[in-house]
Amino acid sequence: MPNLISTKEHRRFCEFADTVRTSRYIGLCYGPAGVGKTLSAHSYARWPEQRPLLEMPHALADWFHVGANRPDWHTVLYTPLINTPPGRALTELTDLTNRHAMVRARDIDDPKRQTNLHGASLYTELVIIDESERLTTRAVEQVRDFYDRSSLGLILIGMPGIEKRLARYPQLYSRIGFVHHYRTLAADELATVLTTAFARLGLDIPDATTTEAxxxxxxxxxxxxxxxTRLLEQAERVMKLNDGVDRITTEVIDAARDALVVGIS
Incomplete structure (x- = not known):
């Protein structure tokens, strides 16, 4: 997964997630593929740190309380398989929050390890479901029931159009308290992101030639x-193949683009 650059859209996502988590209602986030929804969700949930611990065997996780002093580990992230059956979605969500309690608890007698009415850990404040368009109709209802029986916040992330699909489920849609449209980078912010990326690559500060690039x-x-991100990776490869090229130019970008499949939005 590429390095996160704190863009305006990422900061807006964090504000959105904070609101859903503290208010404990359902939030819906949608946007085109590749804009950074999943990257923002992973960053917000501290998922690169949490996930390896949550995947440990139960017996080991029970004694591995590294999250006891990590109040920022309040969120879990769930990505369903394609056409996940409703029963499996419920089982996996419950198991995920239980494992979260094992990692967060200070000891095995920690009272907050108790579960709510639906088996969800009291340590879990927010569940983010990525690729939520994969959920079948019955699985969506199961997720809604899971939410109703818990005290968690819930965020559903998907592609544009998911908001129209969910509008067909009044029992779910009436519980959505915040809709966040995750947009592409504006031109001025793209320039800032690229300047940061250039610095990471050890390239010169943008000049007139780089501005054209x-x-x-x-x-x-x-x-x-x-x-x-993919274009810059290819641009770096092109530059390495051409000794002496030490800056991004339009020629480098054109060569990098030829190595990619660029879809039409």
């Missing part, structure tokens, strides 16, 4: 964060 990147990617 930034414009070419904007035209190619339309502000799509994932595509920007």
């Amino acid at each position: 930034i414009a070419a990147i904007n035209r190619t990617t339309a502000g799509n964060f994932r595509l920007v």
Whole structure:
């Protein structure tokens, strides 16, 4: 997964997630593929740190309380398989929050390890479901029931159009308290992101030539964060193949673009 750059959209996502978590209602986040939804969710949930611990065997996790002093580990992230059966969605969500309690608890007698009416850990404040369009109709209802019986906040992340699909489920949609549209990078913010990325690559501070390259990147990617990352990876490869090239130019970007499949938004 690419390094996170704190963009305006990422900060807006964190504000959105904080509101859903503290208010304990359902939030809906949608946006085109590659804009950074999943990256923001992983960062907010501290998922690279938490996930390896949550995947440990129960017997080991029971004694591995490294999260006892990590109040920022308040969120778990769940990505369903394609066409996940309703029963499996419930089982996996319950198991995930139980494991979260094992890692967060100070000891095995910690009272907060108790579960709520639906088996969810009292340590878990927010569940983020990524790729939520994978959920079948019955699985969506199961998730809604899981939410109703718990005291958790819930965020559903999906592609544009999911908000129209969920509108067909009044019992779910009436519980959505916050809708967040995750957008592509604006031109000015793209320039800031690229300047940061150039610095990480050890490239020169943008000059007139690089400014033209930034414009070419904007035209190619339309502000799509994932595509920007892939394009820069290819640009770095092109530069290494051409000894002596020490800056991003339009020629480098054109060569990098030829190595990618650039879809039409």
